Amino acid sequence: MTIDALFEAGSAPEAGALPTITIPRPDDWHVHLRDGAMLKAVLPYTAAQFARGIIMPNLVPPVVTVADALAYRDRILANRPQGSDFEPLMTCYLTDRTDPDEIERGFGERVWIAAKLYPAGATTNSSHGVTDLAGLSPVLERMEKIGMPVLVHGESTDPEVDIFDREEVFMENTLLPMLKRHEGLKVVVEHATTSGTVDIVRVHAPRVAATITPHHLVINRTSIFQGGLRPHLYCLPVAKRESHRQALRKAITSGESCFMIGTDSAPHMRSSKQAECCSAGVFGGVTALQTYVQVFDEEGALDRFEAFASLNGARFHGLAPNRGTVTLVKKPGVAVAAVPIGEEDIVVFRGGETLPWSIGGTGA
Numbered sequence: 001m002t003i004d005a006l007f008e009a010g011s012a013p014e015a016g017a018l019p020t021i022t023i024p025r026p027d028d029w030h031v032h033l034r035d036g037a038m039l040k041a042v043l044p045y046t047a048a049q050f051a052r053g054i055i056m057p058n059l060v061p062p063v064v065t066v067a068d069a070l071a072y073r074d075r076i077l078a079n080r081p082q083g084s085d086f087e088p089l090m091t092c093y094l095t096d097r098t099d100p101d102e103i104e105r106g107f108g109e110r111v112w113i114a115a116k117l118y119p120a121g122a123t124t125n126s127s128h129g130v131t132d133l134a135g136l137s138p139v140l141e142r143m144e145k146i147g148m149p150v151l152v153h154g155e156s157t158d159p160e161v162d163i164f165d166r167e168e169v170f171m172e173n174t175l176l177p178m179l180k181r182h183e184g185l186k187v188v189v190e191h192a193t194t195s196g197t198v199d200i201v202r203v204h205a206p207r208v209a210a211t212i213t214p215h216h217l218v219i220n221r222t223s224i225f226q227g228g229l230r231p232h233l234y235c236l237p238v239a240k241r242e243s244h245r246q247a248l249r250k251a252i253t254s255g256e257s258c259f260m261i262g263t264d265s266a267p268h269m270r271s272s273k274q275a276e277c278c279s280a281g282v283f284g285g286v287t288a289l290q291t292y293v294q295v296f297d298e299e300g301a302l303d304r305f306e307a308f309a310s311l312n313g314a315r316f317h318g319l320a321p322n323r324g325t326v327t328l329v330k331k332p333g334v335a336v337a338a339v340p341i342g343e344e345d346i347v348v349f350r351g352g353e354t355l356p357w358s359i360g361g362t363g364a
């Protein structure tokens, strides 16, 4: 890593000299690329920021077989912008009927890298998810045996549980018993949003890790109601109170290797967000690196950005870091406000705002 912090303490900055940071090309360990016209519209933004991405399988219908994953992978590859070498890392959507043999086959053939566990009804397109975790034991046992990670959407689906407590309740009632039952299982707690969750992850590292989104680092639950209801800030798990946001910022800048990028970039049409019943999901893929690097800068931890962005996730998944580099520059920039799709569009998280950091370019 090279940090060219050109502003030396006490000295006047040279004209035109801006702080920059150059890191190996990072990966996004949790991204929704969707399908069809939406895939075509959003993929270039993710491919511009990341070398690889773990592709969420919650399509309609979901990606449940090796054949589904291969076909989806081909559609992603066919939609890459010209010259892009973006590599989609596929996942399998676990259901009550998942066959351990199919899981092992897809992993053995390197079609998928992990499986996604959605408790049924927890979030967008999770209706085919798991209703009976005990029944999933044979699948988890097989994954434990072959070293295949499970990526967990960690929210209770009990409608009686307050929405702001659903992650905490899941961790206590479901995740901790699961970790105990499957002592060798590799687990990624997706989009961690609470201080309790990051503490659990720390205690169980290195076989447990967590992804942290850009939006959960810069908004809290009050942001969703700032001046009125802000549908484009609504996602699941919903943002929590400020103390949790602070805990997430401390976690990713701590240097601990169990925390990695996962944008949870989840595009929905503007009409589905600005609606009587707003879909859950924040489309953060366009401004992800600008947001992450800003947080590391604000926390005085730019020297730890490389590990979080480019090394920790690869190590967890047993992959080499990427070749090539990306350079971020502390130069104000404005990302597109929305990405058009036909007559409609998708609103970009922090799009249209002046952000302190910009993407400077990539290197060999």
Ligand code: NCD
Pocket (backbone or CB within 6 Å): 032, 058, 123, 124, 125, 153, 234, 235, 236, 237, 264, 266, 267, 280, 281, 282
């Ligand atoms: C995601 C989506 O839209 O697919 N929504 C979200 O609020 N994060 C699903 C998910 O990751 O929970």
Ligand code: ZN
Pocket (backbone or CB within 6 Å): 030, 032, 056, 264, 265, 266
């Ligand atoms: Zn997601």
